[in-house]
Amino acid sequence: MAVQEIWGNALYDTLVEAGVGIFSYVPDGGHKVMIQRAIDDPRVRAISLTTEEEGVALAAGAHLGGAKAVLLMQSSGAGNCINMLSLTANGQFPFLCFVTMRGTFGEQNAWQVPMGKAVRPSLESIGVDCLEVEREDEVAETAEAALNMAYRSNRAVAVLLSQKLIGAKAF
Amino acid sequence: MNQQRGNQRLDRATAVPRVIGNNRDFLIVSGLAGAAKDVHALEEGADNAYLMGGAMGAAVPMGLGLALAQPERHVLVVTGDGELLMAIGSLAVAATSGLTRFSVVCVDNERYGETGNQIAHTAMGIDLATVARGFGFRHTMLAAAEDEMDTARDLIRRQDGLVFVHLKISDAPPPKPSSRSFDGVERKHIFRKALLGHV
Numbered sequence: 001m002a003v004q005e006i007w008g009n010a011l012y013d014t015l016v017e018a019g020v021g022i023f024s025y026v027p028d029g030g031h032k033v034m035i036q037r038a039i040d041d042p043r044v045r046a047i048s049l050t051t052e053e054e055g056v057a058l059a060a061g062a063h064l065g066g067a068k069a070v071l072l073m074q075s076s077g078a079g080n081c082i083n084m085l086s087l088t089a090n091g092q093f094p095f096l097c098f099v100t101m102r103g104t105f106g107e108q109n110a111w112q113v114p115m116g117k118a119v120r121p122s123l124e125s126i127g128v129d130c131l132e133v134e135r136e137d138e139v140a141e142t143a144e145a146a147l148n149m150a151y152r153s154n155r156a157v158a159v160l161l162s163q164k165l166i167g168a169k170a171f
Numbered sequence: 172m173n174q175q176r177g178n179q180r181l182d183r184a185t186a187v188p189r190v191i192g193n194n195r196d197f198l199i200v201s202g203l204a205g206a207a208k209d210v211h212a213l214e215e216g217a218d219n220a221y222l223m224g225g226a227m228g229a230a231v232p233m234g235l236g237l238a239l240a241q242p243e244r245h246v247l248v249v250t251g252d253g254e255l256l257m258a259i260g261s262l263a264v265a266a267t268s269g270l271t272r273f274s275v276v277c278v279d280n281e282r283y284g285e286t287g288n289q290i291a292h293t294a295m296g297i298d299l300a301t302v303a304r305g306f307g308f309r310h311t312m313l314a315a316a317e318d319e320m321d322t323a324r325d326l327i328r329r330q331d332g333l334v335f336v337h338l339k340i341s342d343a344p345p346p347k348p349s350s351r352s353f354d355g356v357e358r359k360h361i362f363r364k365a366l367l368g369h370v
Contacts, residue, residue: 022239045239047268049232050260057229058236058264061200064221064359065240066367087226087233091355 004166007139008033011098014140015070018147020096022047022062022069024055030100030166031072052077053084060093068151071097076112078119078158082126088156089127095156096146106168119160128156134164181315183340187249187278188213190314190338192324195219197247197274198237198366202230202254204285205345206278207353210249212346218365224353228258231275235265238273241366245272245330252279252293259302266307266333274327274334275303280342288342303335315339 012034015023023038024047025031038046049055055071062069073081078099088095102109103116120130129149133142142159149155187209191197194213199220201210207222214220221237223229234248255262255277265273281294293299300311309332314323323336360370 022236045268047235047239047264050263053228054232054235054258054261054264057226057232058239060229061233061236061238062240063236064200064233064362064366065198065237065244066363067236067240069236069239084226084229087223087229087355090225091359093359 003136004030004033007136007165009037011139011143012037014143015147016041016044018068018151020068020070021045022058022067023072024049024058024069025072026052026055026074026077028072028074028100030074030161031098034072034098052080055097056081056084056095057087059095060087060091063093068094068096071095073097073099075099075101075103075116075119075160078123079115082122085123085126085128085156092154093156094150094154095128096150096159097157098159098161100161100166101163105163107163108168123158128158130158130160132160132162134162136165139165180341181317181320181339183209183278183280183343184212184346186314186320186338186340189320190276190323190327190336191247191249192328196245196328198241198244199247199249200230200234200237201248202250203227204251204254205280206230206249206251206254208345208348209278211348211353216361218361221358221362222353223355227254228261230254231258231261231265234273234275235261235268235270238270239268242270242272245274245328247327248273248275250275250277251284252277252281252299253283253291255299256292262303262306262308262335271332272330274329274336275308276323276327276336276338279337279339281339282342284342284344299337300335303337308333308335310334311336313337313339
């Protein structure tokens with residue numbers, strides 16, 4: 001958890017400084033620091049979802065109202081989002097999500113592998129640009145790039161946080 | 172299960188406008204198919220409504236995002252019974268969001284109207300108002316009779332807790348949209364320009 005304390009806090013601060021005011025999430029261990037920061041922070045709203053695609057629609061609604069919402073989820077949730085991303089694509093809504101990866105580098109739970117390997121091709125097929133982060137020193141730079149692509153170019157962007165960064169969970 | 176009351180069928184073309192009342196009292200998000208056509212018929216091209224033609228399940232969570240961004244405004248979500256059941260967990264998200272100016276009208280024709288009028292789950296007695304109450308909506312009601320529509324119209328204007336109205340209507344087709352399609356980008360620009368002053 002020590003490593004996540006560093007990049008998780010830095011990433012959270014970067015997002016809030018960029019004007020992100022809503023964090024929706026389906027919990028994941030890799031997002032523990034950011035989720036707790038959002039819950040404890042009176043400047044933002046932390047919204048616990050029942051399924052990840054709610055966060056896709058929620059972000060579009062927030063944009064209609066002039067706010068920035070990001071979605072925090074695990075790779076298993078990416079598949080749940082696919083049809084809802086038609087709203088993002090068809091309406092050219094900005095969309096920014098942070099995906100903690102499972103099923104790839106060093107995975108010990110075979111159930112995580114199919115969706116983990118399908119994250120990038122599925123998201124790209126519905127129009128989401130994927131930026132992968134493998135090292136702690138890439139987190140801030142990638143977040144800045146993703147923020148610009150989403151909120152200045154109205155792109156849908158997923159930042160994939162690799163198991164090289166977050167570690168492969170012992171299962 | 173209210174089977175008997177549930178089988179009463181209000182006329183769609185008059186019930187939806189009567190329950191919503193002045194559409195300018197709200198920011199409106201409407202889910203796909205019949206619900207979007209119902210809202211479109213209230214005021215064609217209204218700049219306070221975002222209407223969808225797809226993304227089934229989006230209405231409640233999209234309305235929630237809008238309400239979080241605009242907590243001083245009252246957001247009304249209009250959704251069909253099929254869409255609501257597809258995204259039923261979103262009622263839990265709304266109910267735990269802390270918002271109090273958020274109302275949902277479920278326009279229930281007990282059919283999948285866009286795809287051949289197949290019988291839907293609500294035709295078999297599902298009581299959605301009780302479901303919403305169970306999730307934590309404060310004000311809920313079934314509106315299935317003429318004399319309940321005015322009560323429903325007042326209820327969706329309550330701002331002291333979340334509101335859910337289960338509106339039972341006939342399975343007659345929804346109003347046919349005249350000329351404009353529900354262009355996702357155009358509607359977004361119109362909505363934001365009216366609300367925020369810029370696209």
